[in-house]
Amino acid sequence: MTDLPQTRGRLTPDRPLNDLTWLRVGGPADWLFQPADPEDLAQFLAALDPSVAVFPMGVGSNLIVRDGGIRAVVIRMGRGFNAITVEGTRVTAGVAALDAHVAKKAAEAGVDLTFLRTIPGxxxxAVRMNAGCYGSYVADHFVQATAITRAGEMVTLTAEDLNFRYRQTDLPEGWVIIEAVFEGAKGDPQELAGRMEAQLKKRDETQPTKDRTAGSTFRNPAGFSSTGQADDSHELKAWKVIDDAGMRGATLGGAQMSPMHSNFLVNTGGATAADLEGLGEEVRKKVFQHSGIELHWEIMRVGEPG
Structure with a gap:
């Protein structure tokens, strides 16, 4: 797999991915491609042998790359893909813009996308996973997205195209989202800033934000995220069924289910991807034995075993 198309971006062969994921694990990609801009990406995909797999990767906040790495061209968007613009109540954000930055920039312009503030990545x-927090989801604010197909064509995607569900969407294999447009309610910038501060404080008090994690490990069995409301039911939360199965603080190698929040998988230092995935599978098994509930991974696991 040596003959790859010319590009203005950066192409690196056999690139280890461990330093590009929040959990700091993962073997090498056959190639890592960092496109210069959307045109560069479109031209590259159009010229790339159709038999070569591609894997779009964000900031690696919700990802376990297995120890054997990925047999594909991993596409990682950076500076050419992180612009954020606000017009009226519409916010357009490049795919590489951090959720927190989008929330802050929107709030400064008096647009309420505050739910994005505490979502990692x-x-x-966020679009791919229909990310949500405090009862708000990407689907609730989504207008449209622009993507480049595996054949290098630029297309517009509607909510119908993506078919948003709890932590899932439909995106054809090899298609790469490059930007998305959101609609938010009007709000007072100071009030929105205050609300985000309160959200951050609550998150830091209840989640292991100083540890190496990838956010929530498993989807909530109830099929919706935490609403943050006073009447929020706890019975069908992932952390609750993990606790009930006695797996809070459980370890395997360098992996641990956080003692602070048992739905957070932590690399305590020196964990392999196999440790992390193995512990997650053990948790799923124990929860199923205890309650008959089948937990589904929220963290994406990709690549080959070491």
Whole structure:
């Protein structure tokens, strides 16, 4: 797999991915492609042998790359893909813009996308996973997205195209989202800033934000995220069924289910991807034995075992 198309971006062969994921694990990609801009990406995909797999990667906040790495061209968008613009109540964000930055820039312009403030990662992953917090989801604010197909064509995607569900969307294999447009309610910038400060404080008090994690490990069995409301039911929360199965603080190698929040998988230092995935599978098994509930991964696992 040596003959790859010419590009203005950066192409690196056999690039280890461990330093590009929040959990700091993962073997090498056959190639890492960092496109210069959307045109560069479109031309590259159009010229790339159709038999070569591609894997779009964001900031790696919600990802376990297995120890054997990925047999594909991993596409990682950076500076050419992180612009944020606000017009009226519409916010357009490049796929590499951090969720937190989008929330802050929108708030400064008096647009309420505050739910994005505490979601780890970048906009591409948020759209792909229909990220949500405090009862708000990407789907609730989504206007449209622009993507480049595996054949290098630029297309517009509607909410119908993506078919938003709890932590899932439909995006054809090899298509790469490059930007998304959101609609938010009008709000007072100071009030929005205050609300985000309160959200951050609550998050830091209840989640292991100083540890190496990838956010929530498993989807909530109830099929919706935490609403943050006073009447929020806890019975069908992932952390609750993990606790009930006695797996809070459980360890395997360098992996641990956080003692602070048992739905957070932590690399305590020196964990392999196999440790992390293995512990997650053990948790799923124990929860199923205890309650008959089947937990589904929220963290994406990709690549080959070591």
């Amino acid at each position: 970048a906009i591409g992953g």
